[in-house]
Amino acid sequence: MKIPYPIFLKRTEDTPRWLPTVTSVGAVLLAFVISGIILAATGANPFQVYAYFYRASFGSWGAFSDVMVKAIPLILIGLGCALAFRMRLWNIGAEGQFFVGAFLASAVVMVPLVNLDTTPRWAIIALMMLLGMIGGALYGFIPGFLKARLHINEVIITLMLNYVAVLWNNYWIFGKWSEAGFQMTKTFPRNAWLPRLADYAAEIPAFSGLTLHAGIIFGLIAAVIIYLIVYRSKWGYKITLIGDNPRAARYAGIDIARNTILVFMVSGALAGLAGMTEVSGTVHRLQERISTSYGFSGVIVAWLAKLNPFAVIIVSILFGALLVASREIQPSGISFLIQGITLFLVISSDVLLRYEIKWVRPAQETAQ
DSSP states (O other): OOOOEEEEEEOSSOOOTTHHHHHHHHHHHHHHHHHHHHHHHTTOOHHHHHHHHHHHHHSSHHHHHHHHHHHHHHHHHHHHHHHHHHTTOOOOOHHHHHHHHHHHHHHHHHTTSSOTTTSOHHHHHHHHHHHHHHHHHHHHHHHHHHHHHHOOOHHHHHHHHHHHHHHHHHHHHTTTTOSTTSSBOOOOOGGGSOOBGGGGTTTOGGGTTOOOBTHHHHHHHHHHHHHHHHHHSHHHHHHHHHHHOHHHHHHTTOOHHHHHHHHHHHHHHHHHHHHHHHHHHTSSSOBTTOOSSHHHHHHHHHHHTTTOHHHHHHHHHHHHHHHHHHTTSSSTTHHHHHHHHHHHHHHHHTHHHHEEEEEEOHHHHHHO
16 A cells, blocks of 8 residues: 655645644644653653643733733734844844843933932833833844845844843943842832832722733734734835845835834834833843843744734733743743744744645656
8 A cells, every 4th residue: 555645835826814823823732742742751740730830820810910921021022023024034132122122221210311209200101111112223223234234144143232232231230230239220219110000909909919010001002003014004015025025125116225224123122112111010120130031032922923913912921821830830941841842833834834735645746
């Protein structure tokens, strides 16, 4: 009996609209299956681990609130990466842009740039947002300019700049801004904190203990804006055209270099805003470990969401749940194991979007 085997043929027709969603969901499910096999091989019960994952992340409103707090920077960074990837710009520097945004946002308090006693809370928060986005945008400008004008590989540049940003932050938090010699600044005053649900517990008792802060509003608004840019604007059409066919875009008179710089700056601005939300809404200070690899996780989020802005929100919540659950489960690397396997499978599944599988028998192949 001749056993059929698969061959990959390049798609000659448009990819079915349902296929990207199916491949993403399938990649996640398969990642959990493979991770479960690995857990079982180490002597753990994968069903008990995953049940605990669920309880630690979604078992109560307090847990879900913590998940959403972790999801906020992932949403913003994922949106920025999705925009850049749509133009085939591989911004792997969101981690550095996150840190620079956090640094400049913190400068509002640490310098200080305004009188913290008399300036209204909304004005302080607005200035921190502005400087956070400017910091991320300027840090995104560097690889964008080098890519556009000197044709330097953006992957290498953005990866190297991540380390520069982290060490720059360390210089300040171990030095002039350090609180009593520790690797952190003093706690920001309350009027430099983003509002949290817990702040309104006196009026609404159900909000007691909930850590979710106003940064979620920034993430949702950013998702709508990126959606409108990508799918409803001329600039979004140019970005997509450049990503799909740079030669056709150049023939149409589109300035690829200028758009490369702009997209990198917008992507960086969103990562910088994520840094601002973390220091103002979560830790309330600038410190060494303000990121649990948000910048790199944002890359996975963007790919898993297939660059869809609204899907970024859903995927970010999933990854936020993994981060929250990892605090309660030992070894803590389980969540990163699942993330790594998921990224590998998501990237691999892109083959199914460009190629279709057909099963053939040896005799059929010979006849062809």
